[in-house]
Amino acid sequence: MDMNEIKEIFFQECEEQLAELESGLLKLNDGDRDPETVNAVFRAVHSIKGGAGAFGLDDLVAFAHVFETTLDCVRSNKLEPTQDVLKVMLKSADVLADLTNAARDGGSVDESRSRGLVKELEALAHGEVPAPSAAVEAPAPKAAAPVVAVAPTDPSGFQPIPFSFDDFGGEDEPAAALPTYEVTFKPRAELFSKGNEASLLLRDLSRIGEMSIFCNTDDVPALHKMDPEGSYLHWVISIKTDKGEEGIRQVFEFAEWDCELDIKLQEDGAASAEADSELPMIPVPFDLSLLDAGPAVAEADTSADVAAAAAAADTASNVMQMAGAAARGEKKESAATAAAAAANNAQAANNPSAGQTIRVDLDRVDRLINLVGELVINQAMLSQSVIENDNNGTSSINMGLEELQQLTREIQDSVMAIRAQPVKPVFQRMARTVREIADITGKSVRLVTEGENTEVDKTVIDKLAEPLTHMIRNAVDHGLEMPEKRVALGKNPEGTVKLTAKHRSGRIVIELTDDGAGINREKVRQKAIANDLISADANLTDEEIDNLIFHAGFSTADKVSDLSGRGVGMDVVKRSIQALGGRISISSKPGQGSTFSMSLPLTLAVLDGMVVTVAGQTLVVPLTAIVETLQPEASSIHSFGATQRLISIRNSFCPLVDVGRILNFRAMQANPVEGVALLVESEGGGQRALMVDAIQGQRQVVIKSLEANYTHVPGIAAATILGDGRVALILDVDAVVAASRGQSLKQEMSLASVG
Amino acid sequence: MSYLVKNLTQGSRELIAFRIGDQEFCVNIMSVREIRGWTPATPMPHSPSYMKGVLNLRGAVLPIIDLSARLGMRPTEPSPRHVIIVAQVNRKVVGLLVEAVSDILTVTDDNIQPTPEISSDLEKQFARGILAIDKRMICLVELEGLFPDESEAA
Numbered sequence: 001m002d003m004n005e006i007k008e009i010f011f012q013e014c015e016e017q018l019a020e021l022e023s024g025l026l027k028l029n030d031g032d033r034d035p036e037t038v039n040a041v042f043r044a045v046h047s048i049k050g051g052a053g054a055f056g057l058d059d060l061v062a063f064a065h066v067f068e069t070t071l072d073c074v075r076s077n078k079l080e081p082t083q084d085v086l087k088v089m090l091k092s093a094d095v096l097a098d099l100t101n102a103a104r105d106g107g108s109v110d111e112s113r114s115r116g117l118v119k120e121l122e123a124l125a126h127g128e129v130p131a132p133s134a135a136v137e138a139p140a141p142k143a144a145a146p147v148v149a150v151a152p153t154d155p156s157g158f159q160p161i162p163f164s165f166d167d168f169g170g171e172d173e174p175a176a177a178l179p180t181y182e183v184t185f186k187p188r189a190e191l192f193s194k195g196n197e198a199s200l201l202l203r204d205l206s207r208i209g210e211m212s213i214f215c216n217t218d219d220v221p222a223l224h225k226m227d228p229e230g231s232y233l234h235w236v237i238s239i240k241t242d243k244g245e246e247g248i249r250q251v252f253e254f255a256e257w258d259c260e261l262d263i264k265l266q267e268d269g270a271a272s273a274e275a276d277s278e279l280p281m282i283p284v285p286f287d288l289s290l291l292d293a294g295p296a297v298a299e300a301d302t303s304a305d306v307a308a309a310a311a312a313a314d315t316a317s318n319v320m321q322m323a324g325a326a327a328r329g330e331k332k333e334s335a336a337t338a339a340a341a342a343a344n345n346a347q348a349a350n351n352p353s354a355g356q357t358i359r360v361d362l363d364r365v366d367r368l369i370n371l372v373g374e375l376v377i378n379q380a381m382l383s384q385s386v387i388e389n390d391n392n393g394t395s396s397i398n399m400g401l402e403e404l405q406q407l408t409r410e411i412q413d414s415v416m417a418i419r420a421q422p423v424k425p426v427f428q429r430m431a432r433t434v435r436e437i438a439d440i441t442g443k444s445v446r447l448v449t450e451g452e453n454t455e456v457d458k459t460v461i462d463k464l465a466e467p468l469t470h471m472i473r474n475a476v477d478h479g480l481e482m483p484e485k486r487v488a489l490g491k492n493p494e495g496t497v498k499l500t501a502k503h504r505s506g507r508i509v510i511e512l513t514d515d516g517a518g519i520n521r522e523k524v525r526q527k528a529i530a531n532d533l534i535s536a537d538a539n540l541t542d543e544e545i546d547n548l549i550f551h552a553g554f555s556t557a558d559k560v561s562d563l564s565g566r567g568v569g570m571d572v573v574k575r576s577i578q579a580l581g582g583r584i585s586i587s588s589k590p591g592q593g594s595t596f597s598m599s600l601p602l603t604l605a606v607l608d609g610m611v612v613t614v615a616g617q618t619l620v621v622p623l624t625a626i627v628e629t630l631q632p633e634a635s636s637i638h639s640f641g642a643t644q645r646l647i648s649i650r651n652s653f654c655p656l657v658d659v660g661r662i663l664n665f666r667a668m669q670a671n672p673v674e675g676v677a678l679l680v681e682s683e684g685g686g687q688r689a690l691m692v693d694a695i696q697g698q699r700q701v702v703i704k705s706l707e708a709n710y711t712h713v714p715g716i717a718a719a720t721i722l723g724d725g726r727v728a729l730i731l732d733v734d735a736v737v738a739a740s741r742g743q744s745l746k747q748e749m750s751l752a753s754v755g
Numbered sequence: 756m757s758y759l760v761k762n763l764t765q766g767s768r769e770l771i772a773f774r775i776g777d778q779e780f781c782v783n784i785m786s787v788r789e790i791r792g793w794t795p796a797t798p799m800p801h802s803p804s805y806m807k808g809v810l811n812l813r814g815a816v817l818p819i820i821d822l823s824a825r826l827g828m829r830p831t832e833p834s835p836r837h838v839i840i841v842a843q844v845n846r847k848v849v850g851l852l853v854e855a856v857s858d859i860l861t862v863t864d865d866n867i868q869p870t871p872e873i874s875s876d877l878e879k880q881f882a883r884g885i886l887a888i889d890k891r892m893i894c895l896v897e898l899e900g901l902f903p904d905e906s907e908a909a
Contacts, residue, residue, distance in 0.1 A: 370814025377811075617798060663800035709847045710809065710818040713799055719809060719816045727797040727809045727816055 006429055010051045011104045012359065013465075017044040018097050025093055029086045035075070042071045043572060047466065048096065050473070054436045057103045060096075063114055067092050070121040079124060088120045178209065178240040183248055184262035186234035191258035193229065202235065204251045209241025238266070362459055365418055372408070372415045373702060377725045379408045423501045423510070424452040426465050430472050430499060437476040444483050444494045445476055451501040456508045460600055464510070467573040471512050471596055472497065474570065479516035479594060489591070491515070504599070513595040519588040521545045546586050550574040601717075609701050609730065610678070611722070612692040615665035618728045619692070620701055620720055625733040627679040627687065629695065632656075632672045643669075647677060647689045654679065657740040658691045659731065663715050680733050688737045703730065715739065770886075772858040772893050773840065775823045775831075779893045780853075781860060781886065786842045786898060790856055793837040804830065807852055812841065819850040825901060826881065844898045851898075860893070862886060867895060 024041035027034075049064035070089070073079035081089075095117055098109045183205070187198050205211060213235055220232045241247060245263050252261050383401050427449045438445040456464075480486075480495035487493050498513040521542060528534045528548045540548075549570045577584045577598050588594035609620035610629075636648045637656070646653040656677065660666045670691060677689040701720035704727075706713055717732035770781040796808030796819045805824035810817045819839060824830040831837065831852055839850040867884035881900040886893040 373814045665798070665800060704814070704816045706809070706816055709816060709849060710799075714801055716800065719797075721811045721814065721816075725811050726795075727811050729797065729799070 006432060007055055007104075009425075009429070009465075010055060011100065013051065014048055014100045017047050018093065018100065020044045021093050021096070022090070025086060025090050028081050029083070029090070033081075038071070038075050038081070042068065042075050045071060045096070048100070050469065052100075052103070053440075054433060055103075057099075059109075060099045060103055063092075063096060063099055063118065066118050066121045066125075067096060070125045073125050085124055088117065088124060092117050092121060178242055179244075180238055180240050180266040181245065181248060182264045182266045183237040183239060184234065184260070184264075185237060185252070186260040187231050187255070188258050188260070189227075189229055189231040191255055192231060194258060196255050196258070198233070198235070201252060201255060202237070205237065205239065205248065208243045208247050208251065209239045211237050211239035211241075213237045234260075365415075365458075369415050369419060369702070372412050373721060376408050376412050377721065377723060379404055380723055381725065419458050420455040421458055421461055422453045422455050423461060423464070423508075426461055426468060427452050427499055427501070429465060430468055433469050433472050434476060434497060437473055441477055442482070443476060443480050445480060446494050446496050448496060448498045449500070450498070454501040454503060454508060456501075456600070460508070463576060464600075467576040467598075468499075468510075468512070470570070470573050472499075475512060475514040475516070475594070475596075479514040479518075481517050507599045507601055510598045510600065511595055512598075513593060515593040518590040518592055518594050519546050519549070519586075521590070524548050546588050549586070550584070608698065609720075610698050611696040611728070612676075612678070613694045613696060614663070614692050615660040615670075617665055618696070618722065618726070619659070620728050620730045621678060621680075621690070621692075622717070622730065622733060623698065625680045627681050630677050630679065630689075632675070632677050632689075634673050637672050645669075645672065647672070649679065649689070654687050654689045655740060656689050656691055657736060659736060660691075660693070662736055662739050680737070688740060690731075690733070690736065701728075701730070767861050767863045770860045770862060770893075770895065771840070771856060772860055773838070773853040773856045775826070775853050776828060778828075779857060779891055780822075780896045781858075781893050782840070782842065782896050782898055784859065786844065788841040788843055788848060791839050791841065791850075793833045793835055793839055793852065795833075807833070810839070810850060812848070812850070815848070817841065817848060817850045819852055820902075822851045822853050827875075842898055844902045847902070849902065860886070860888065862888075 021041055021044035024037050024044065027037050028041070045064050045068045049061055049068055052060035052064060067089075070079070070092075074081050074085070079085065095109065095114045099114070101107070102109045185198070185201070187196075191198070202213060214237075216234050216236060217232070219234070220226070226232070239248065243250075245265070248263055249256070249261070252259065379401075383405065386397055386401060431447050431449070434445050434447040437443075475497050476495070480497070481489070481491075483493040486495065496515045498511070500511045500513075502509050524545050525534075525540070525548075528545075528551070529536050529538075531551075533548060533551050534540065550573075551571055574584055577600070584596060584598045586594060586596050608623040610623055610626060612619050612621055630649070632647055638646045638648065638653070640646045640655075645656040647656045648654075656672060658669045658672075661669050670693065672691055675691050675693050676695050677691055679687055679689050681687055701722075703718045704720055706716065706719050706729075713729075715732055715735045716729045717735075718730045719727050720730055722728050769784040771784050771787050772779055772781040774780075794810060796810045798808040799806055799818075802808075805821045807819040807821050810819055821831045821833075831854070833852060836855075838853055838856055840853060840856065841848060841850050866886055866888075868887065870879070870882045870884055873879065881896050881898075882894055883897040883900075884895045886895060
């Protein structure tokens with residue numbers, strides 16, 4: 001995943017945030033004074049600011065910061081959100097959207113408008129109340145310090161390239177000793193679709209002799225007529241080589257069918273001079289290896305040689321700057337061409353279309369998955385009935401059915417692949433976040449990730465990014481100490497942040513560990529008392545104090561920074577995790593760091609389960625929870641008290657839990673000797689032996705929500721549909737184990753129990 | 756079937772009538788998604804007696820309610836001849852187990868007589884009126900009354 005993709009995700013999220021921002025402001029405008037609405041608006045701006053900071057979109061950050069500061073005043077009730085205030089804010093939201101669009105698509109924003117709004121916002125923040133410290137810090141938006149990424153281009157990102165060849169004309173006249181060939185290379189669109197690249201071919205060509213290139217752009221149509229995947233450029237290359245025509249053809253060997261290639265032997269001397277005057281073909285010495293270097297390197301070159309580049313050509317395009325600088329500085333290098341650079345540029349513009357994605361409503365994907373699941377079941381039932389009614393096993397119907405079966409399997413696999421995705425992209429985005437924050441805070445941080453390929457539902461992945469970013473920011477900004485302090489404490493000056501993902505009893509557990517200072521409990525306590533979260537004489541355990549950081553408006557950072565520390569951190573994280581049906585917990589050791597542990601459901605992810613029978617019902621037990629299975633013998637069952645029974649496994653005793661009894665499928669406890677015991681490990685630790693009647697086998701099942709149409713059922717995590725089309729329930733091992741500890745399964749007031 | 760033609764004026768609405776035991780009930784046709792035959796359902800643990808279990812409705816888990824038991828009458832002994840009315844109640848889809856679907860009625864509000872004063876809370880909760888059609892008595896059931904939106908309750 002490259003930067004562009006990550007940036008694209010950010011912009012997609014920006015759109016969502018902006019929509020939320022606007023709807024929140026409109027709600028406020030309608031007289032809604034719910035603090036939650038204000039918080040939502042604030043969060044939207046804060047998230048945009050954070051993301052923009054990570055991508056170096058300075059204008060956006062500067063504006064969002066001012067906006068946020070004003071919103072903070074509203075949030076802390078220092079500023080009454082009157083109609084007039086909201087008018088300014090809605091205008092600001094528009095400007096924020098404009099800035100976001102400008103950052104994505106290029107183009108410019110109305111500077112005077114945004115500057116005017118900044119003044120208005122600042123006036124509001126300073127207005128009726130003593131100015132909050134944050135407002136003082138707020139920087140005015142820099143007039144124009146655009147990063148290269150947002151260099152002004154026209155909306156499509158394409159730009160004509162005014163570039164003067166005059167400066168280097170005729171410096172390297174072809175040496176007369178070798179024969180000169182004139183090669184016309186005209187790629188067709190197929191060439192690119194097969195993964196060939198013109199610039200690479202040209203570079204290969206440059207290896208067999210000294211050459212100069214002219215890129216013919218006559219065929220390039222007007223922008224609105226341009227097919228992004230079409231091929232419009234062709235090159236005329238003059239090459240001096242001893243390899244002969246054969247050698248040149250060899251370079252194009254694999255592309256020959258997809259391009260028009262014309263090779264002519266040129267008369268030396270006069271002919272080549274003639275060619276020079278006829279065609280505007282001027283040899284441009286240019287090191288093609290530069291094309292290999294990432295744009296960042298090239299950019300550095302450019303800035304180092306900025307004066308030279310400016311003198312060389314009046315360039316606007318980054319690529320051409322690069323060519324100019326290279327042409328000046330590295331004339332001695334073997335020949336190449338600016339046209340190749342232009343081709344590269346054109347291809348860079350084409351590239352985004354290759355990895356195009358569409359955002360599809362998850363409901364649609366879900367429906368597709370459901371229907372495909374039905375298809376598989378129907379197909380199985382159809383096969384069954386055909387086999388029953390037909391004793392001629394080789395009939396064409398059977399053959400067709402078999403093909404159908406393979407097809408449906410394949411469709412099912414592909415459809416499932418749409419939903420379940422590895423957490424890798426999110427983790428990769430975090431790496432970027434860590435680097436950025438480390439830069440800003442001046443700390444040295446290493447991010448270690450584990451279990452990146454753990455698959456989890458797309459919804460979970462999408463919604464994981466935001467809380468994770470907050471947590472990582474917190475971990476680096478507040479958790480880790482400054483390098484000097486770490487050295488003083490005898491720690492490695494480089495802090496470590498570890499991000500792990502794993503499946504555990506049918507859930508995904510994501511842990512974020514830092515080896516920083518841990519939670520400063522005294523400070524948390526003081527802050528909580530100052531914010532009226534707890535009373536001054538409250539007697540709290542360490543755990544309770546740690547959990548205080550999940551309260552809204554809680555931040556232990558002394559000063560407000562660009563990145564974090566406004567108290568939108570952990571409460572938002574907790575709420576996002578809870579919205580996903582997850583739990584979050586924290587454990588912290590002073591001086592050694594903290595661990596945040598999130599446990600999330602794998603909604604709709606594929607689950608490996610053991611299909612078992614309990615009291616005539618088919619249940620699925622998540623395989624991850626099962627340690628081993630065993631057939632209990634009468635001699636290893638021991639009664640313990642009135643109703644409890646223990647089973648001895650290798651000389652240790654483990655409580656026996658009758659699943660049928662706990663789920664109320666039968667009134668009496670079953671005889672353990674007739675069943676099978678599943679040794680399970682629950683999230684809270686500790687082993688239990690679950691008694692079931694029989695094991696049917698293992699299979700992958702698709703998790704179906706029970707809550708969608710029914711309600712949460714204690715002891716049941718979800719449902720699934722088996723091959724015969726019937727619904728089977730997936731056991732919630734943790735809940736069953738908890739129930740066996742004496743906490744009865746919680747009976748909730750619900751659809752089922754009302755009345 | 757004179758009533759069908761009689762009231763095709765504005766304000767008329769269509770109802771689906773079904774039978775439970777010897778009584779007839781009807782619900783608004785707009786909330787009915789489909790009607791299907793009974794297939795054995797997967798029982799749910801810790802569920803009330805009228806909850807027959809869950810079925811697979813094209814990949815969605817569909818809870819099946821024994822309407823007879825839900826209305827406080829005798830629990831149904833389901834057979835393949837029984838019918839499940841798949842209905843949308845609030846934002847959920849539920850299956851209602853009934854004996855048979857008997858009719859589709861088009862009525863106006865004038866046809867609906869108010870529910871007589873009765874002592875039972877249960878009847879008050881779901882009954883929205885009574886229709887007299889062809890000397891039959893059909894009770895108009897409001898499903899929302901049977902399954903209140905639990906998000907409010909929770």
